[in-house]
Amino acid sequence: MAVAAGCTGQGGAAGRADDEDLLRDHDWTHMPGTTARDGVLRVGATDRRIVEQDASGGRPNPPLNLAGPHLESGGDFTVTARMSGVGDGGGSWLRLYGQVPVVYDEWRQERPSLRVGVTADGRVKAQTWDGGSDDPSTTRVFDCDCAGTVTLAVSSIGDTFRVQADGRRLGTVPDPGVFAEGTVWFGLEADAAEDARREGWRLTRLRARAESGDPLRVVEAPRLRQKRSGDSLRARAADVGRPFDIGTALAENPLLTDARYRALAGSQFSMLTPENAFKPQFLHPRRGVYDFRDADLLVRFARANGMKVHAHTLVWHEALPAWMREDDDPGEVRRTMLRHIAAVAGHFRGQVAEWDVVNEPMSDDEESYTDGDRGLRSEQSPWFGAMGEQYIDEAFRAAHRADPTARLYLNEYGVEEEGERWDALYDLVARLRERGVPIDGVGFQNHEYAPGDRVDPETFRGHVRDLAELGVGSRVSEMDVPIGEDEEHGRRTQADEMAGKLRVCLEEPTCTSFSTWGFTDRYGSTADTRVYPPRPADSLPWDVDLRPKPAYERLLAAFDEE
Template sequence: MRLGIRTAVWTALLAGASLAPPGAAYAASADLLAGHDWAHFSGAEPTAAGVKITPLDRWVTTPEGKRLQPNPPANLAGPHLDVSGDFGVDALMSVTGGKSAYLQLYGRLPVIYDEWRQERPSVRVGVVGGKLEVAVWDGGSDKAVETRTFGSGLAGDVAVSISRSGGKVTVSAGGKQLGSVGEHGAFSAGTVWFGADAQVGGGWTLRALTASGSAKIVDAPAWAQQPSSTSLRAKASALPRPVRVGSAIASTPLVDDAAYRTIAGREFDALTPENDMKPEFVQPSRGVFAFAEGDMLVDFARANGMAVHAHTLVWFEALPTWMRSAPDKKTVMLDHIKAVAGHFAGRVAEWDVVNEPMNEDNSDGLEHNLWYQAMGVAYIPQAFRAARAADPAATLYLNEYGVEQSGPRWDALYKLVKQLKADGVPIDGVGMQNHEYEKGDRTPPETFRKHVQALAALGLKVRVSEMDVVSGGDTTMQAKEFAGKLAVCRDEPNCTTFGMWGFTDRYGSTADIGQYPLAVGDALPWDQNLKPKKAYSAMLAELN
């Protein structure tokens, strides 16, 4: 983009001069805006004047709907830095209306573990109330380990310099050094990713951004991964009736963990966005959409020949607070489906339209959630019809846990989907999650098979949608469970996909969330070091 010149400071930035403190001895600066991707960054819009930042007010919420942690975006598909020593970053931040503006430098990108954002090392610099606020996270807590405020009277076009040297981060504004904070290991991983946010009701423009010193600009990685004839996907696609093998994929590890990215593209031919299409992520404020992370996952899938199973349109968890409090629930639900399914139409193969509607504790077998309270059971057929209208080519699923087992939950699900089919509702299939957290969750393969066959008789497809098995150290049992369900999916003509909820314990949703250091789970076929377990070998054996 071409940027006009309004101040002498801006002129210096665009000319390549650094505003870092004297004595830093940095090399000539390099432009991080021109020629780099800022269009695939939630809340950001490249313009002739720079990158316009709009506040998302995006939060991770609890299952009960309370705001738990702010979840500001990072530019995952854009440029980042490889750093090996001292470096500097100069930014020209145009702040108007007295609102706050934040630029964040992530040493490691945060990771979302189902209803918890694990903060990793970063430095955030904000123009707040005319002052420069600097906060540092060390990766050991959700909270900043150090926060300090410097200067006064900052407004309009504010030239900010951030320099890392000697274990400290020094900040300047308008060419004047203001102070320092401890680095706290924020950049010890040797990378810097960029995020930006704004105060609700405000917004600002990033007019220039440059890097200098021991900093090399790196753009998004090549998405296409090297195929393998011995992978799960290769073996499953070579079956007389091919079956897709899928996994939930998290967006931030996909860009900053090369080993994770390699396995994801090599082993799977179906991808479920783990979080990035859930309502609280994709429509954090009413009418404000954040599609960038989901778009990036779709791009990765396309580059690797993977089908996208999009998750999820209607659920009673992972909702932004505004959606819970809105009085016009039917309008909210239908508008959300139209906008989100419409945005991804033609680029995803399937949708989880309604997620986890069952609750055997109620007489009708349904969870009396906020959608049910507003519309009754009618919310379910209305959601499916709206999804079909928004994306006529997508295969539409109802996704549920515990229904692979016999009992009231399965009985209620079967009754529901049979009625939906009889009423002409455009439901194409059922996702059976197969979460096995305790011994009682384990289902004999033949019981699971009977349920798959019962749904086939209704003309419905089935997918194993979210399988994980907590092993408690018994990897032989874990392997048997994965292989047994895969064998059923391989054999039954209406089972289209065998999917797991992530593939490595390093980023698994059974981690002990909220804890620093992270206590990882043990429910997935690759361990926390990304080494395959017995479950991986057992699944390959079934496919052979």
């Protein structure tokens, strides 16, 4: 297999008659970090990163063109790109993915890919990932003195990539079988430059050519609209007799690259929750820099399939870009929160049905529930640190101003059961209502990671009714239940737990929806990420092969028992 990235210079930019033009007459308008104009792509620095749950680290999360063309090939091939404006203080990169990365709940699994480009100091760097680690399996750096408009070429002959620049051979890189599955997805990246006015580069040509085997096939993004099923969860939900939605969390990468995942998502559910794309570190990675393209894809999918969007989430202490934690001035922290809400909720105004305005405000520290404390998360939350409890009021009021027709929710885990956490949440909601805060509902996450997390459905019902007395609705927002080592017993428990909570929602008129946190173990966010590649979990109604489990059948049956 041969892969080349080239541009004008000595390498011959005109292309051959059998080249496939991948840039013109193809859709690149939905790729994060890029601006398309007159057949040229300007690639800007997004600096998208995924931090750990404790706010440490920061794995790169570069964009790729999910909604544009990709390649299918049965043999060797060449990809040619003309890159202009390189070397202006930041690196310029072309990323070719043999398999699209999986982004779990705030964690990215690298799969086989090749990254090649020009560094800020004019050298050429080529890196490969083999799917066995976050880090590259091989990195090679070559002297080039490249700048301006540069021709790069990486040809894979057998198990070796040959790297060229402007027709000059620079060296080789081992190929771990990056394109063994015969597919190529495209990503473009720009490093941030010290002088922000000089950030980015331009892609003016992108071509592909078969070198051996069958001709290349250029594949456009799939149709978003999926066939409906008369016997599905969403079909049963439509017959409840009142507005009621059955939902799930969705991720844009498998939605655009896995046809079976896409078909089930569109046919089975009437509501989607973006798993990650609406979180601050994904769509607001740099101060004043927003990119909504991945989030917009999910909204487009929902619209194409008549689904509602429950948008998640505006204000949280996790999934924050590093810059959101840098300010010490409380006034600036408040302004950051309000600007973010205004920009994000304003962008999606009228396009989403509901917002998780504040996510997980309750503390995990037992001392937060003693000596008169109200149980709110303090040290981990920059918002509480700057404004105290008032941040919640301000967030809801700002969301209502930005999107006045959307229903506004507070979302929390561990409040299905009795105890101080539930009591503190109930008291918080009562205070918010007394202060006239426009809160419409509470999301009960219902993550049942361990046997101790199991909650009697009648306990949950009591909490739904308590909130109803305050004039506040409820929903099951993120349910998942691991099966565990005893598979037969675990499958039965999973089905019982999910169906039990769904029945409560169907029977209580103020419970408006039931959602699981993903629907298939193939991409489930409870996968074990302590090993690489991650070990799939078993917490969702469809297994890793997208086959329904007993939990799915019990959820269907719960509608008939209502």
